[in-house]
Amino acid sequence: MEVRTNAPEAYRSQYQKERRWARRARGGFSIFLSSSTDPFLPQEKTFGITGRLLEAMNESPPDVLIIQTHTHLVNAYSDLYLQLARQCELRFHISIESDRDRLPGLPPPASSVEKRFEAAAALRAAGLRVVITVSPLLPISEPRGFFERIAQVADGVVIDHFIGGDGTPDGSRTKATKLPAAMARFDPQTTDDKYLERTVRVALEVMPGRVGVNVDGFAGRFLPVR
Numbered sequence: 001m002e003v004r005t006n007a008p009e010a011y012r013s014q015y016q017k018e019r020r021w022a023r024r025a026r027g028g029f030s031i032f033l034s035s036s037t038d039p040f041l042p043q044e045k046t047f048g049i050t051g052r053l054l055e056a057m058n059e060s061p062p063d064v065l066i067i068q069t070h071t072h073l074v075n076a077y078s079d080l081y082l083q084l085a086r087q088c089e090l091r092f093h094i095s096i097e098s099d100r101d102r103l104p105g106l107p108p109p110a111s112s113v114e115k116r117f118e119a120a121a122a123l124r125a126a127g128l129r130v131v132i133t134v135s136p137l138l139p140i141s142e143p144r145g146f147f148e149r150i151a152q153v154a155d156g157v158v159i160d161h162f163i164g165g166d167g168t169p170d171g172s173r174t175k176a177t178k179l180p181a182a183m184a185r186f187d188p189q190t191t192d193d194k195y196l197e198r199t200v201r202v203a204l205e206v207m208p209g210r211v212g213v214n215v216d217g218f219a220g221r222f223l224p225v226r
């Protein structure tokens with residue numbers, strides 16, 4: 001792992017240029033933290049890079065900040081979040097892919113399902129906007145109960161199946177990994193787009209107007225109430 005300890009300094013030095021370009025080209029300066037590396041890896045306790053980056057963002061805030069994580073360690077910087085929420089549009093995406101803690105054949109998650117639900121509840125109780133991202137959508141034992149619990153701790157949910165959600169139309173990028181085989185061993189009917197449709201129907205019944213799908217959901221666009 002390469003530890004980029006200069007991230008806060010890089011943000012400060014590029015802020016004016018990047019904000020000016022983003023506002024001109026896209027109408028706003030939005031940051032997704034982050035798409036490739038979780039901002040709350042265990043190493044954060046040693047290096048504090050994300051914490052220092054959040055401090056820099058408080059000094060020079062973006063227009064929109066989306067914090068994406070798979071771990072309950074997101075709660076480490078509550079005071080910084082509250083300061084940021086007064087200066088920009090802030091929302092949290094917490095990944096909870098299933099109601100199961102582990103799928104045989106795949107590595108264990110960074111945090112248990114229970115701890116991630118607790119983290120989401122704590123953030124929302126503090127008045128912060130929380131979206132649960134069911135991404136990638138894995139086999140769910142009790143779909144209705146799962147979404148009922150999400151409804152209690154989050155403002156919305158994004159459901160993202162690898163077909164149509166991994167950047168390829170047919171999920172070919174993900175099909176080259178171990179994920180589809182692990183899903184099929186548990187339930188063969190979870191590896192096609194019909195599984196996504198069934199899951200979305202249940203979510204809409206429980207959380208009407210608060211359900212997004214694939215890339216549209218990540219962009220904050222939810223399905224209309226029918």
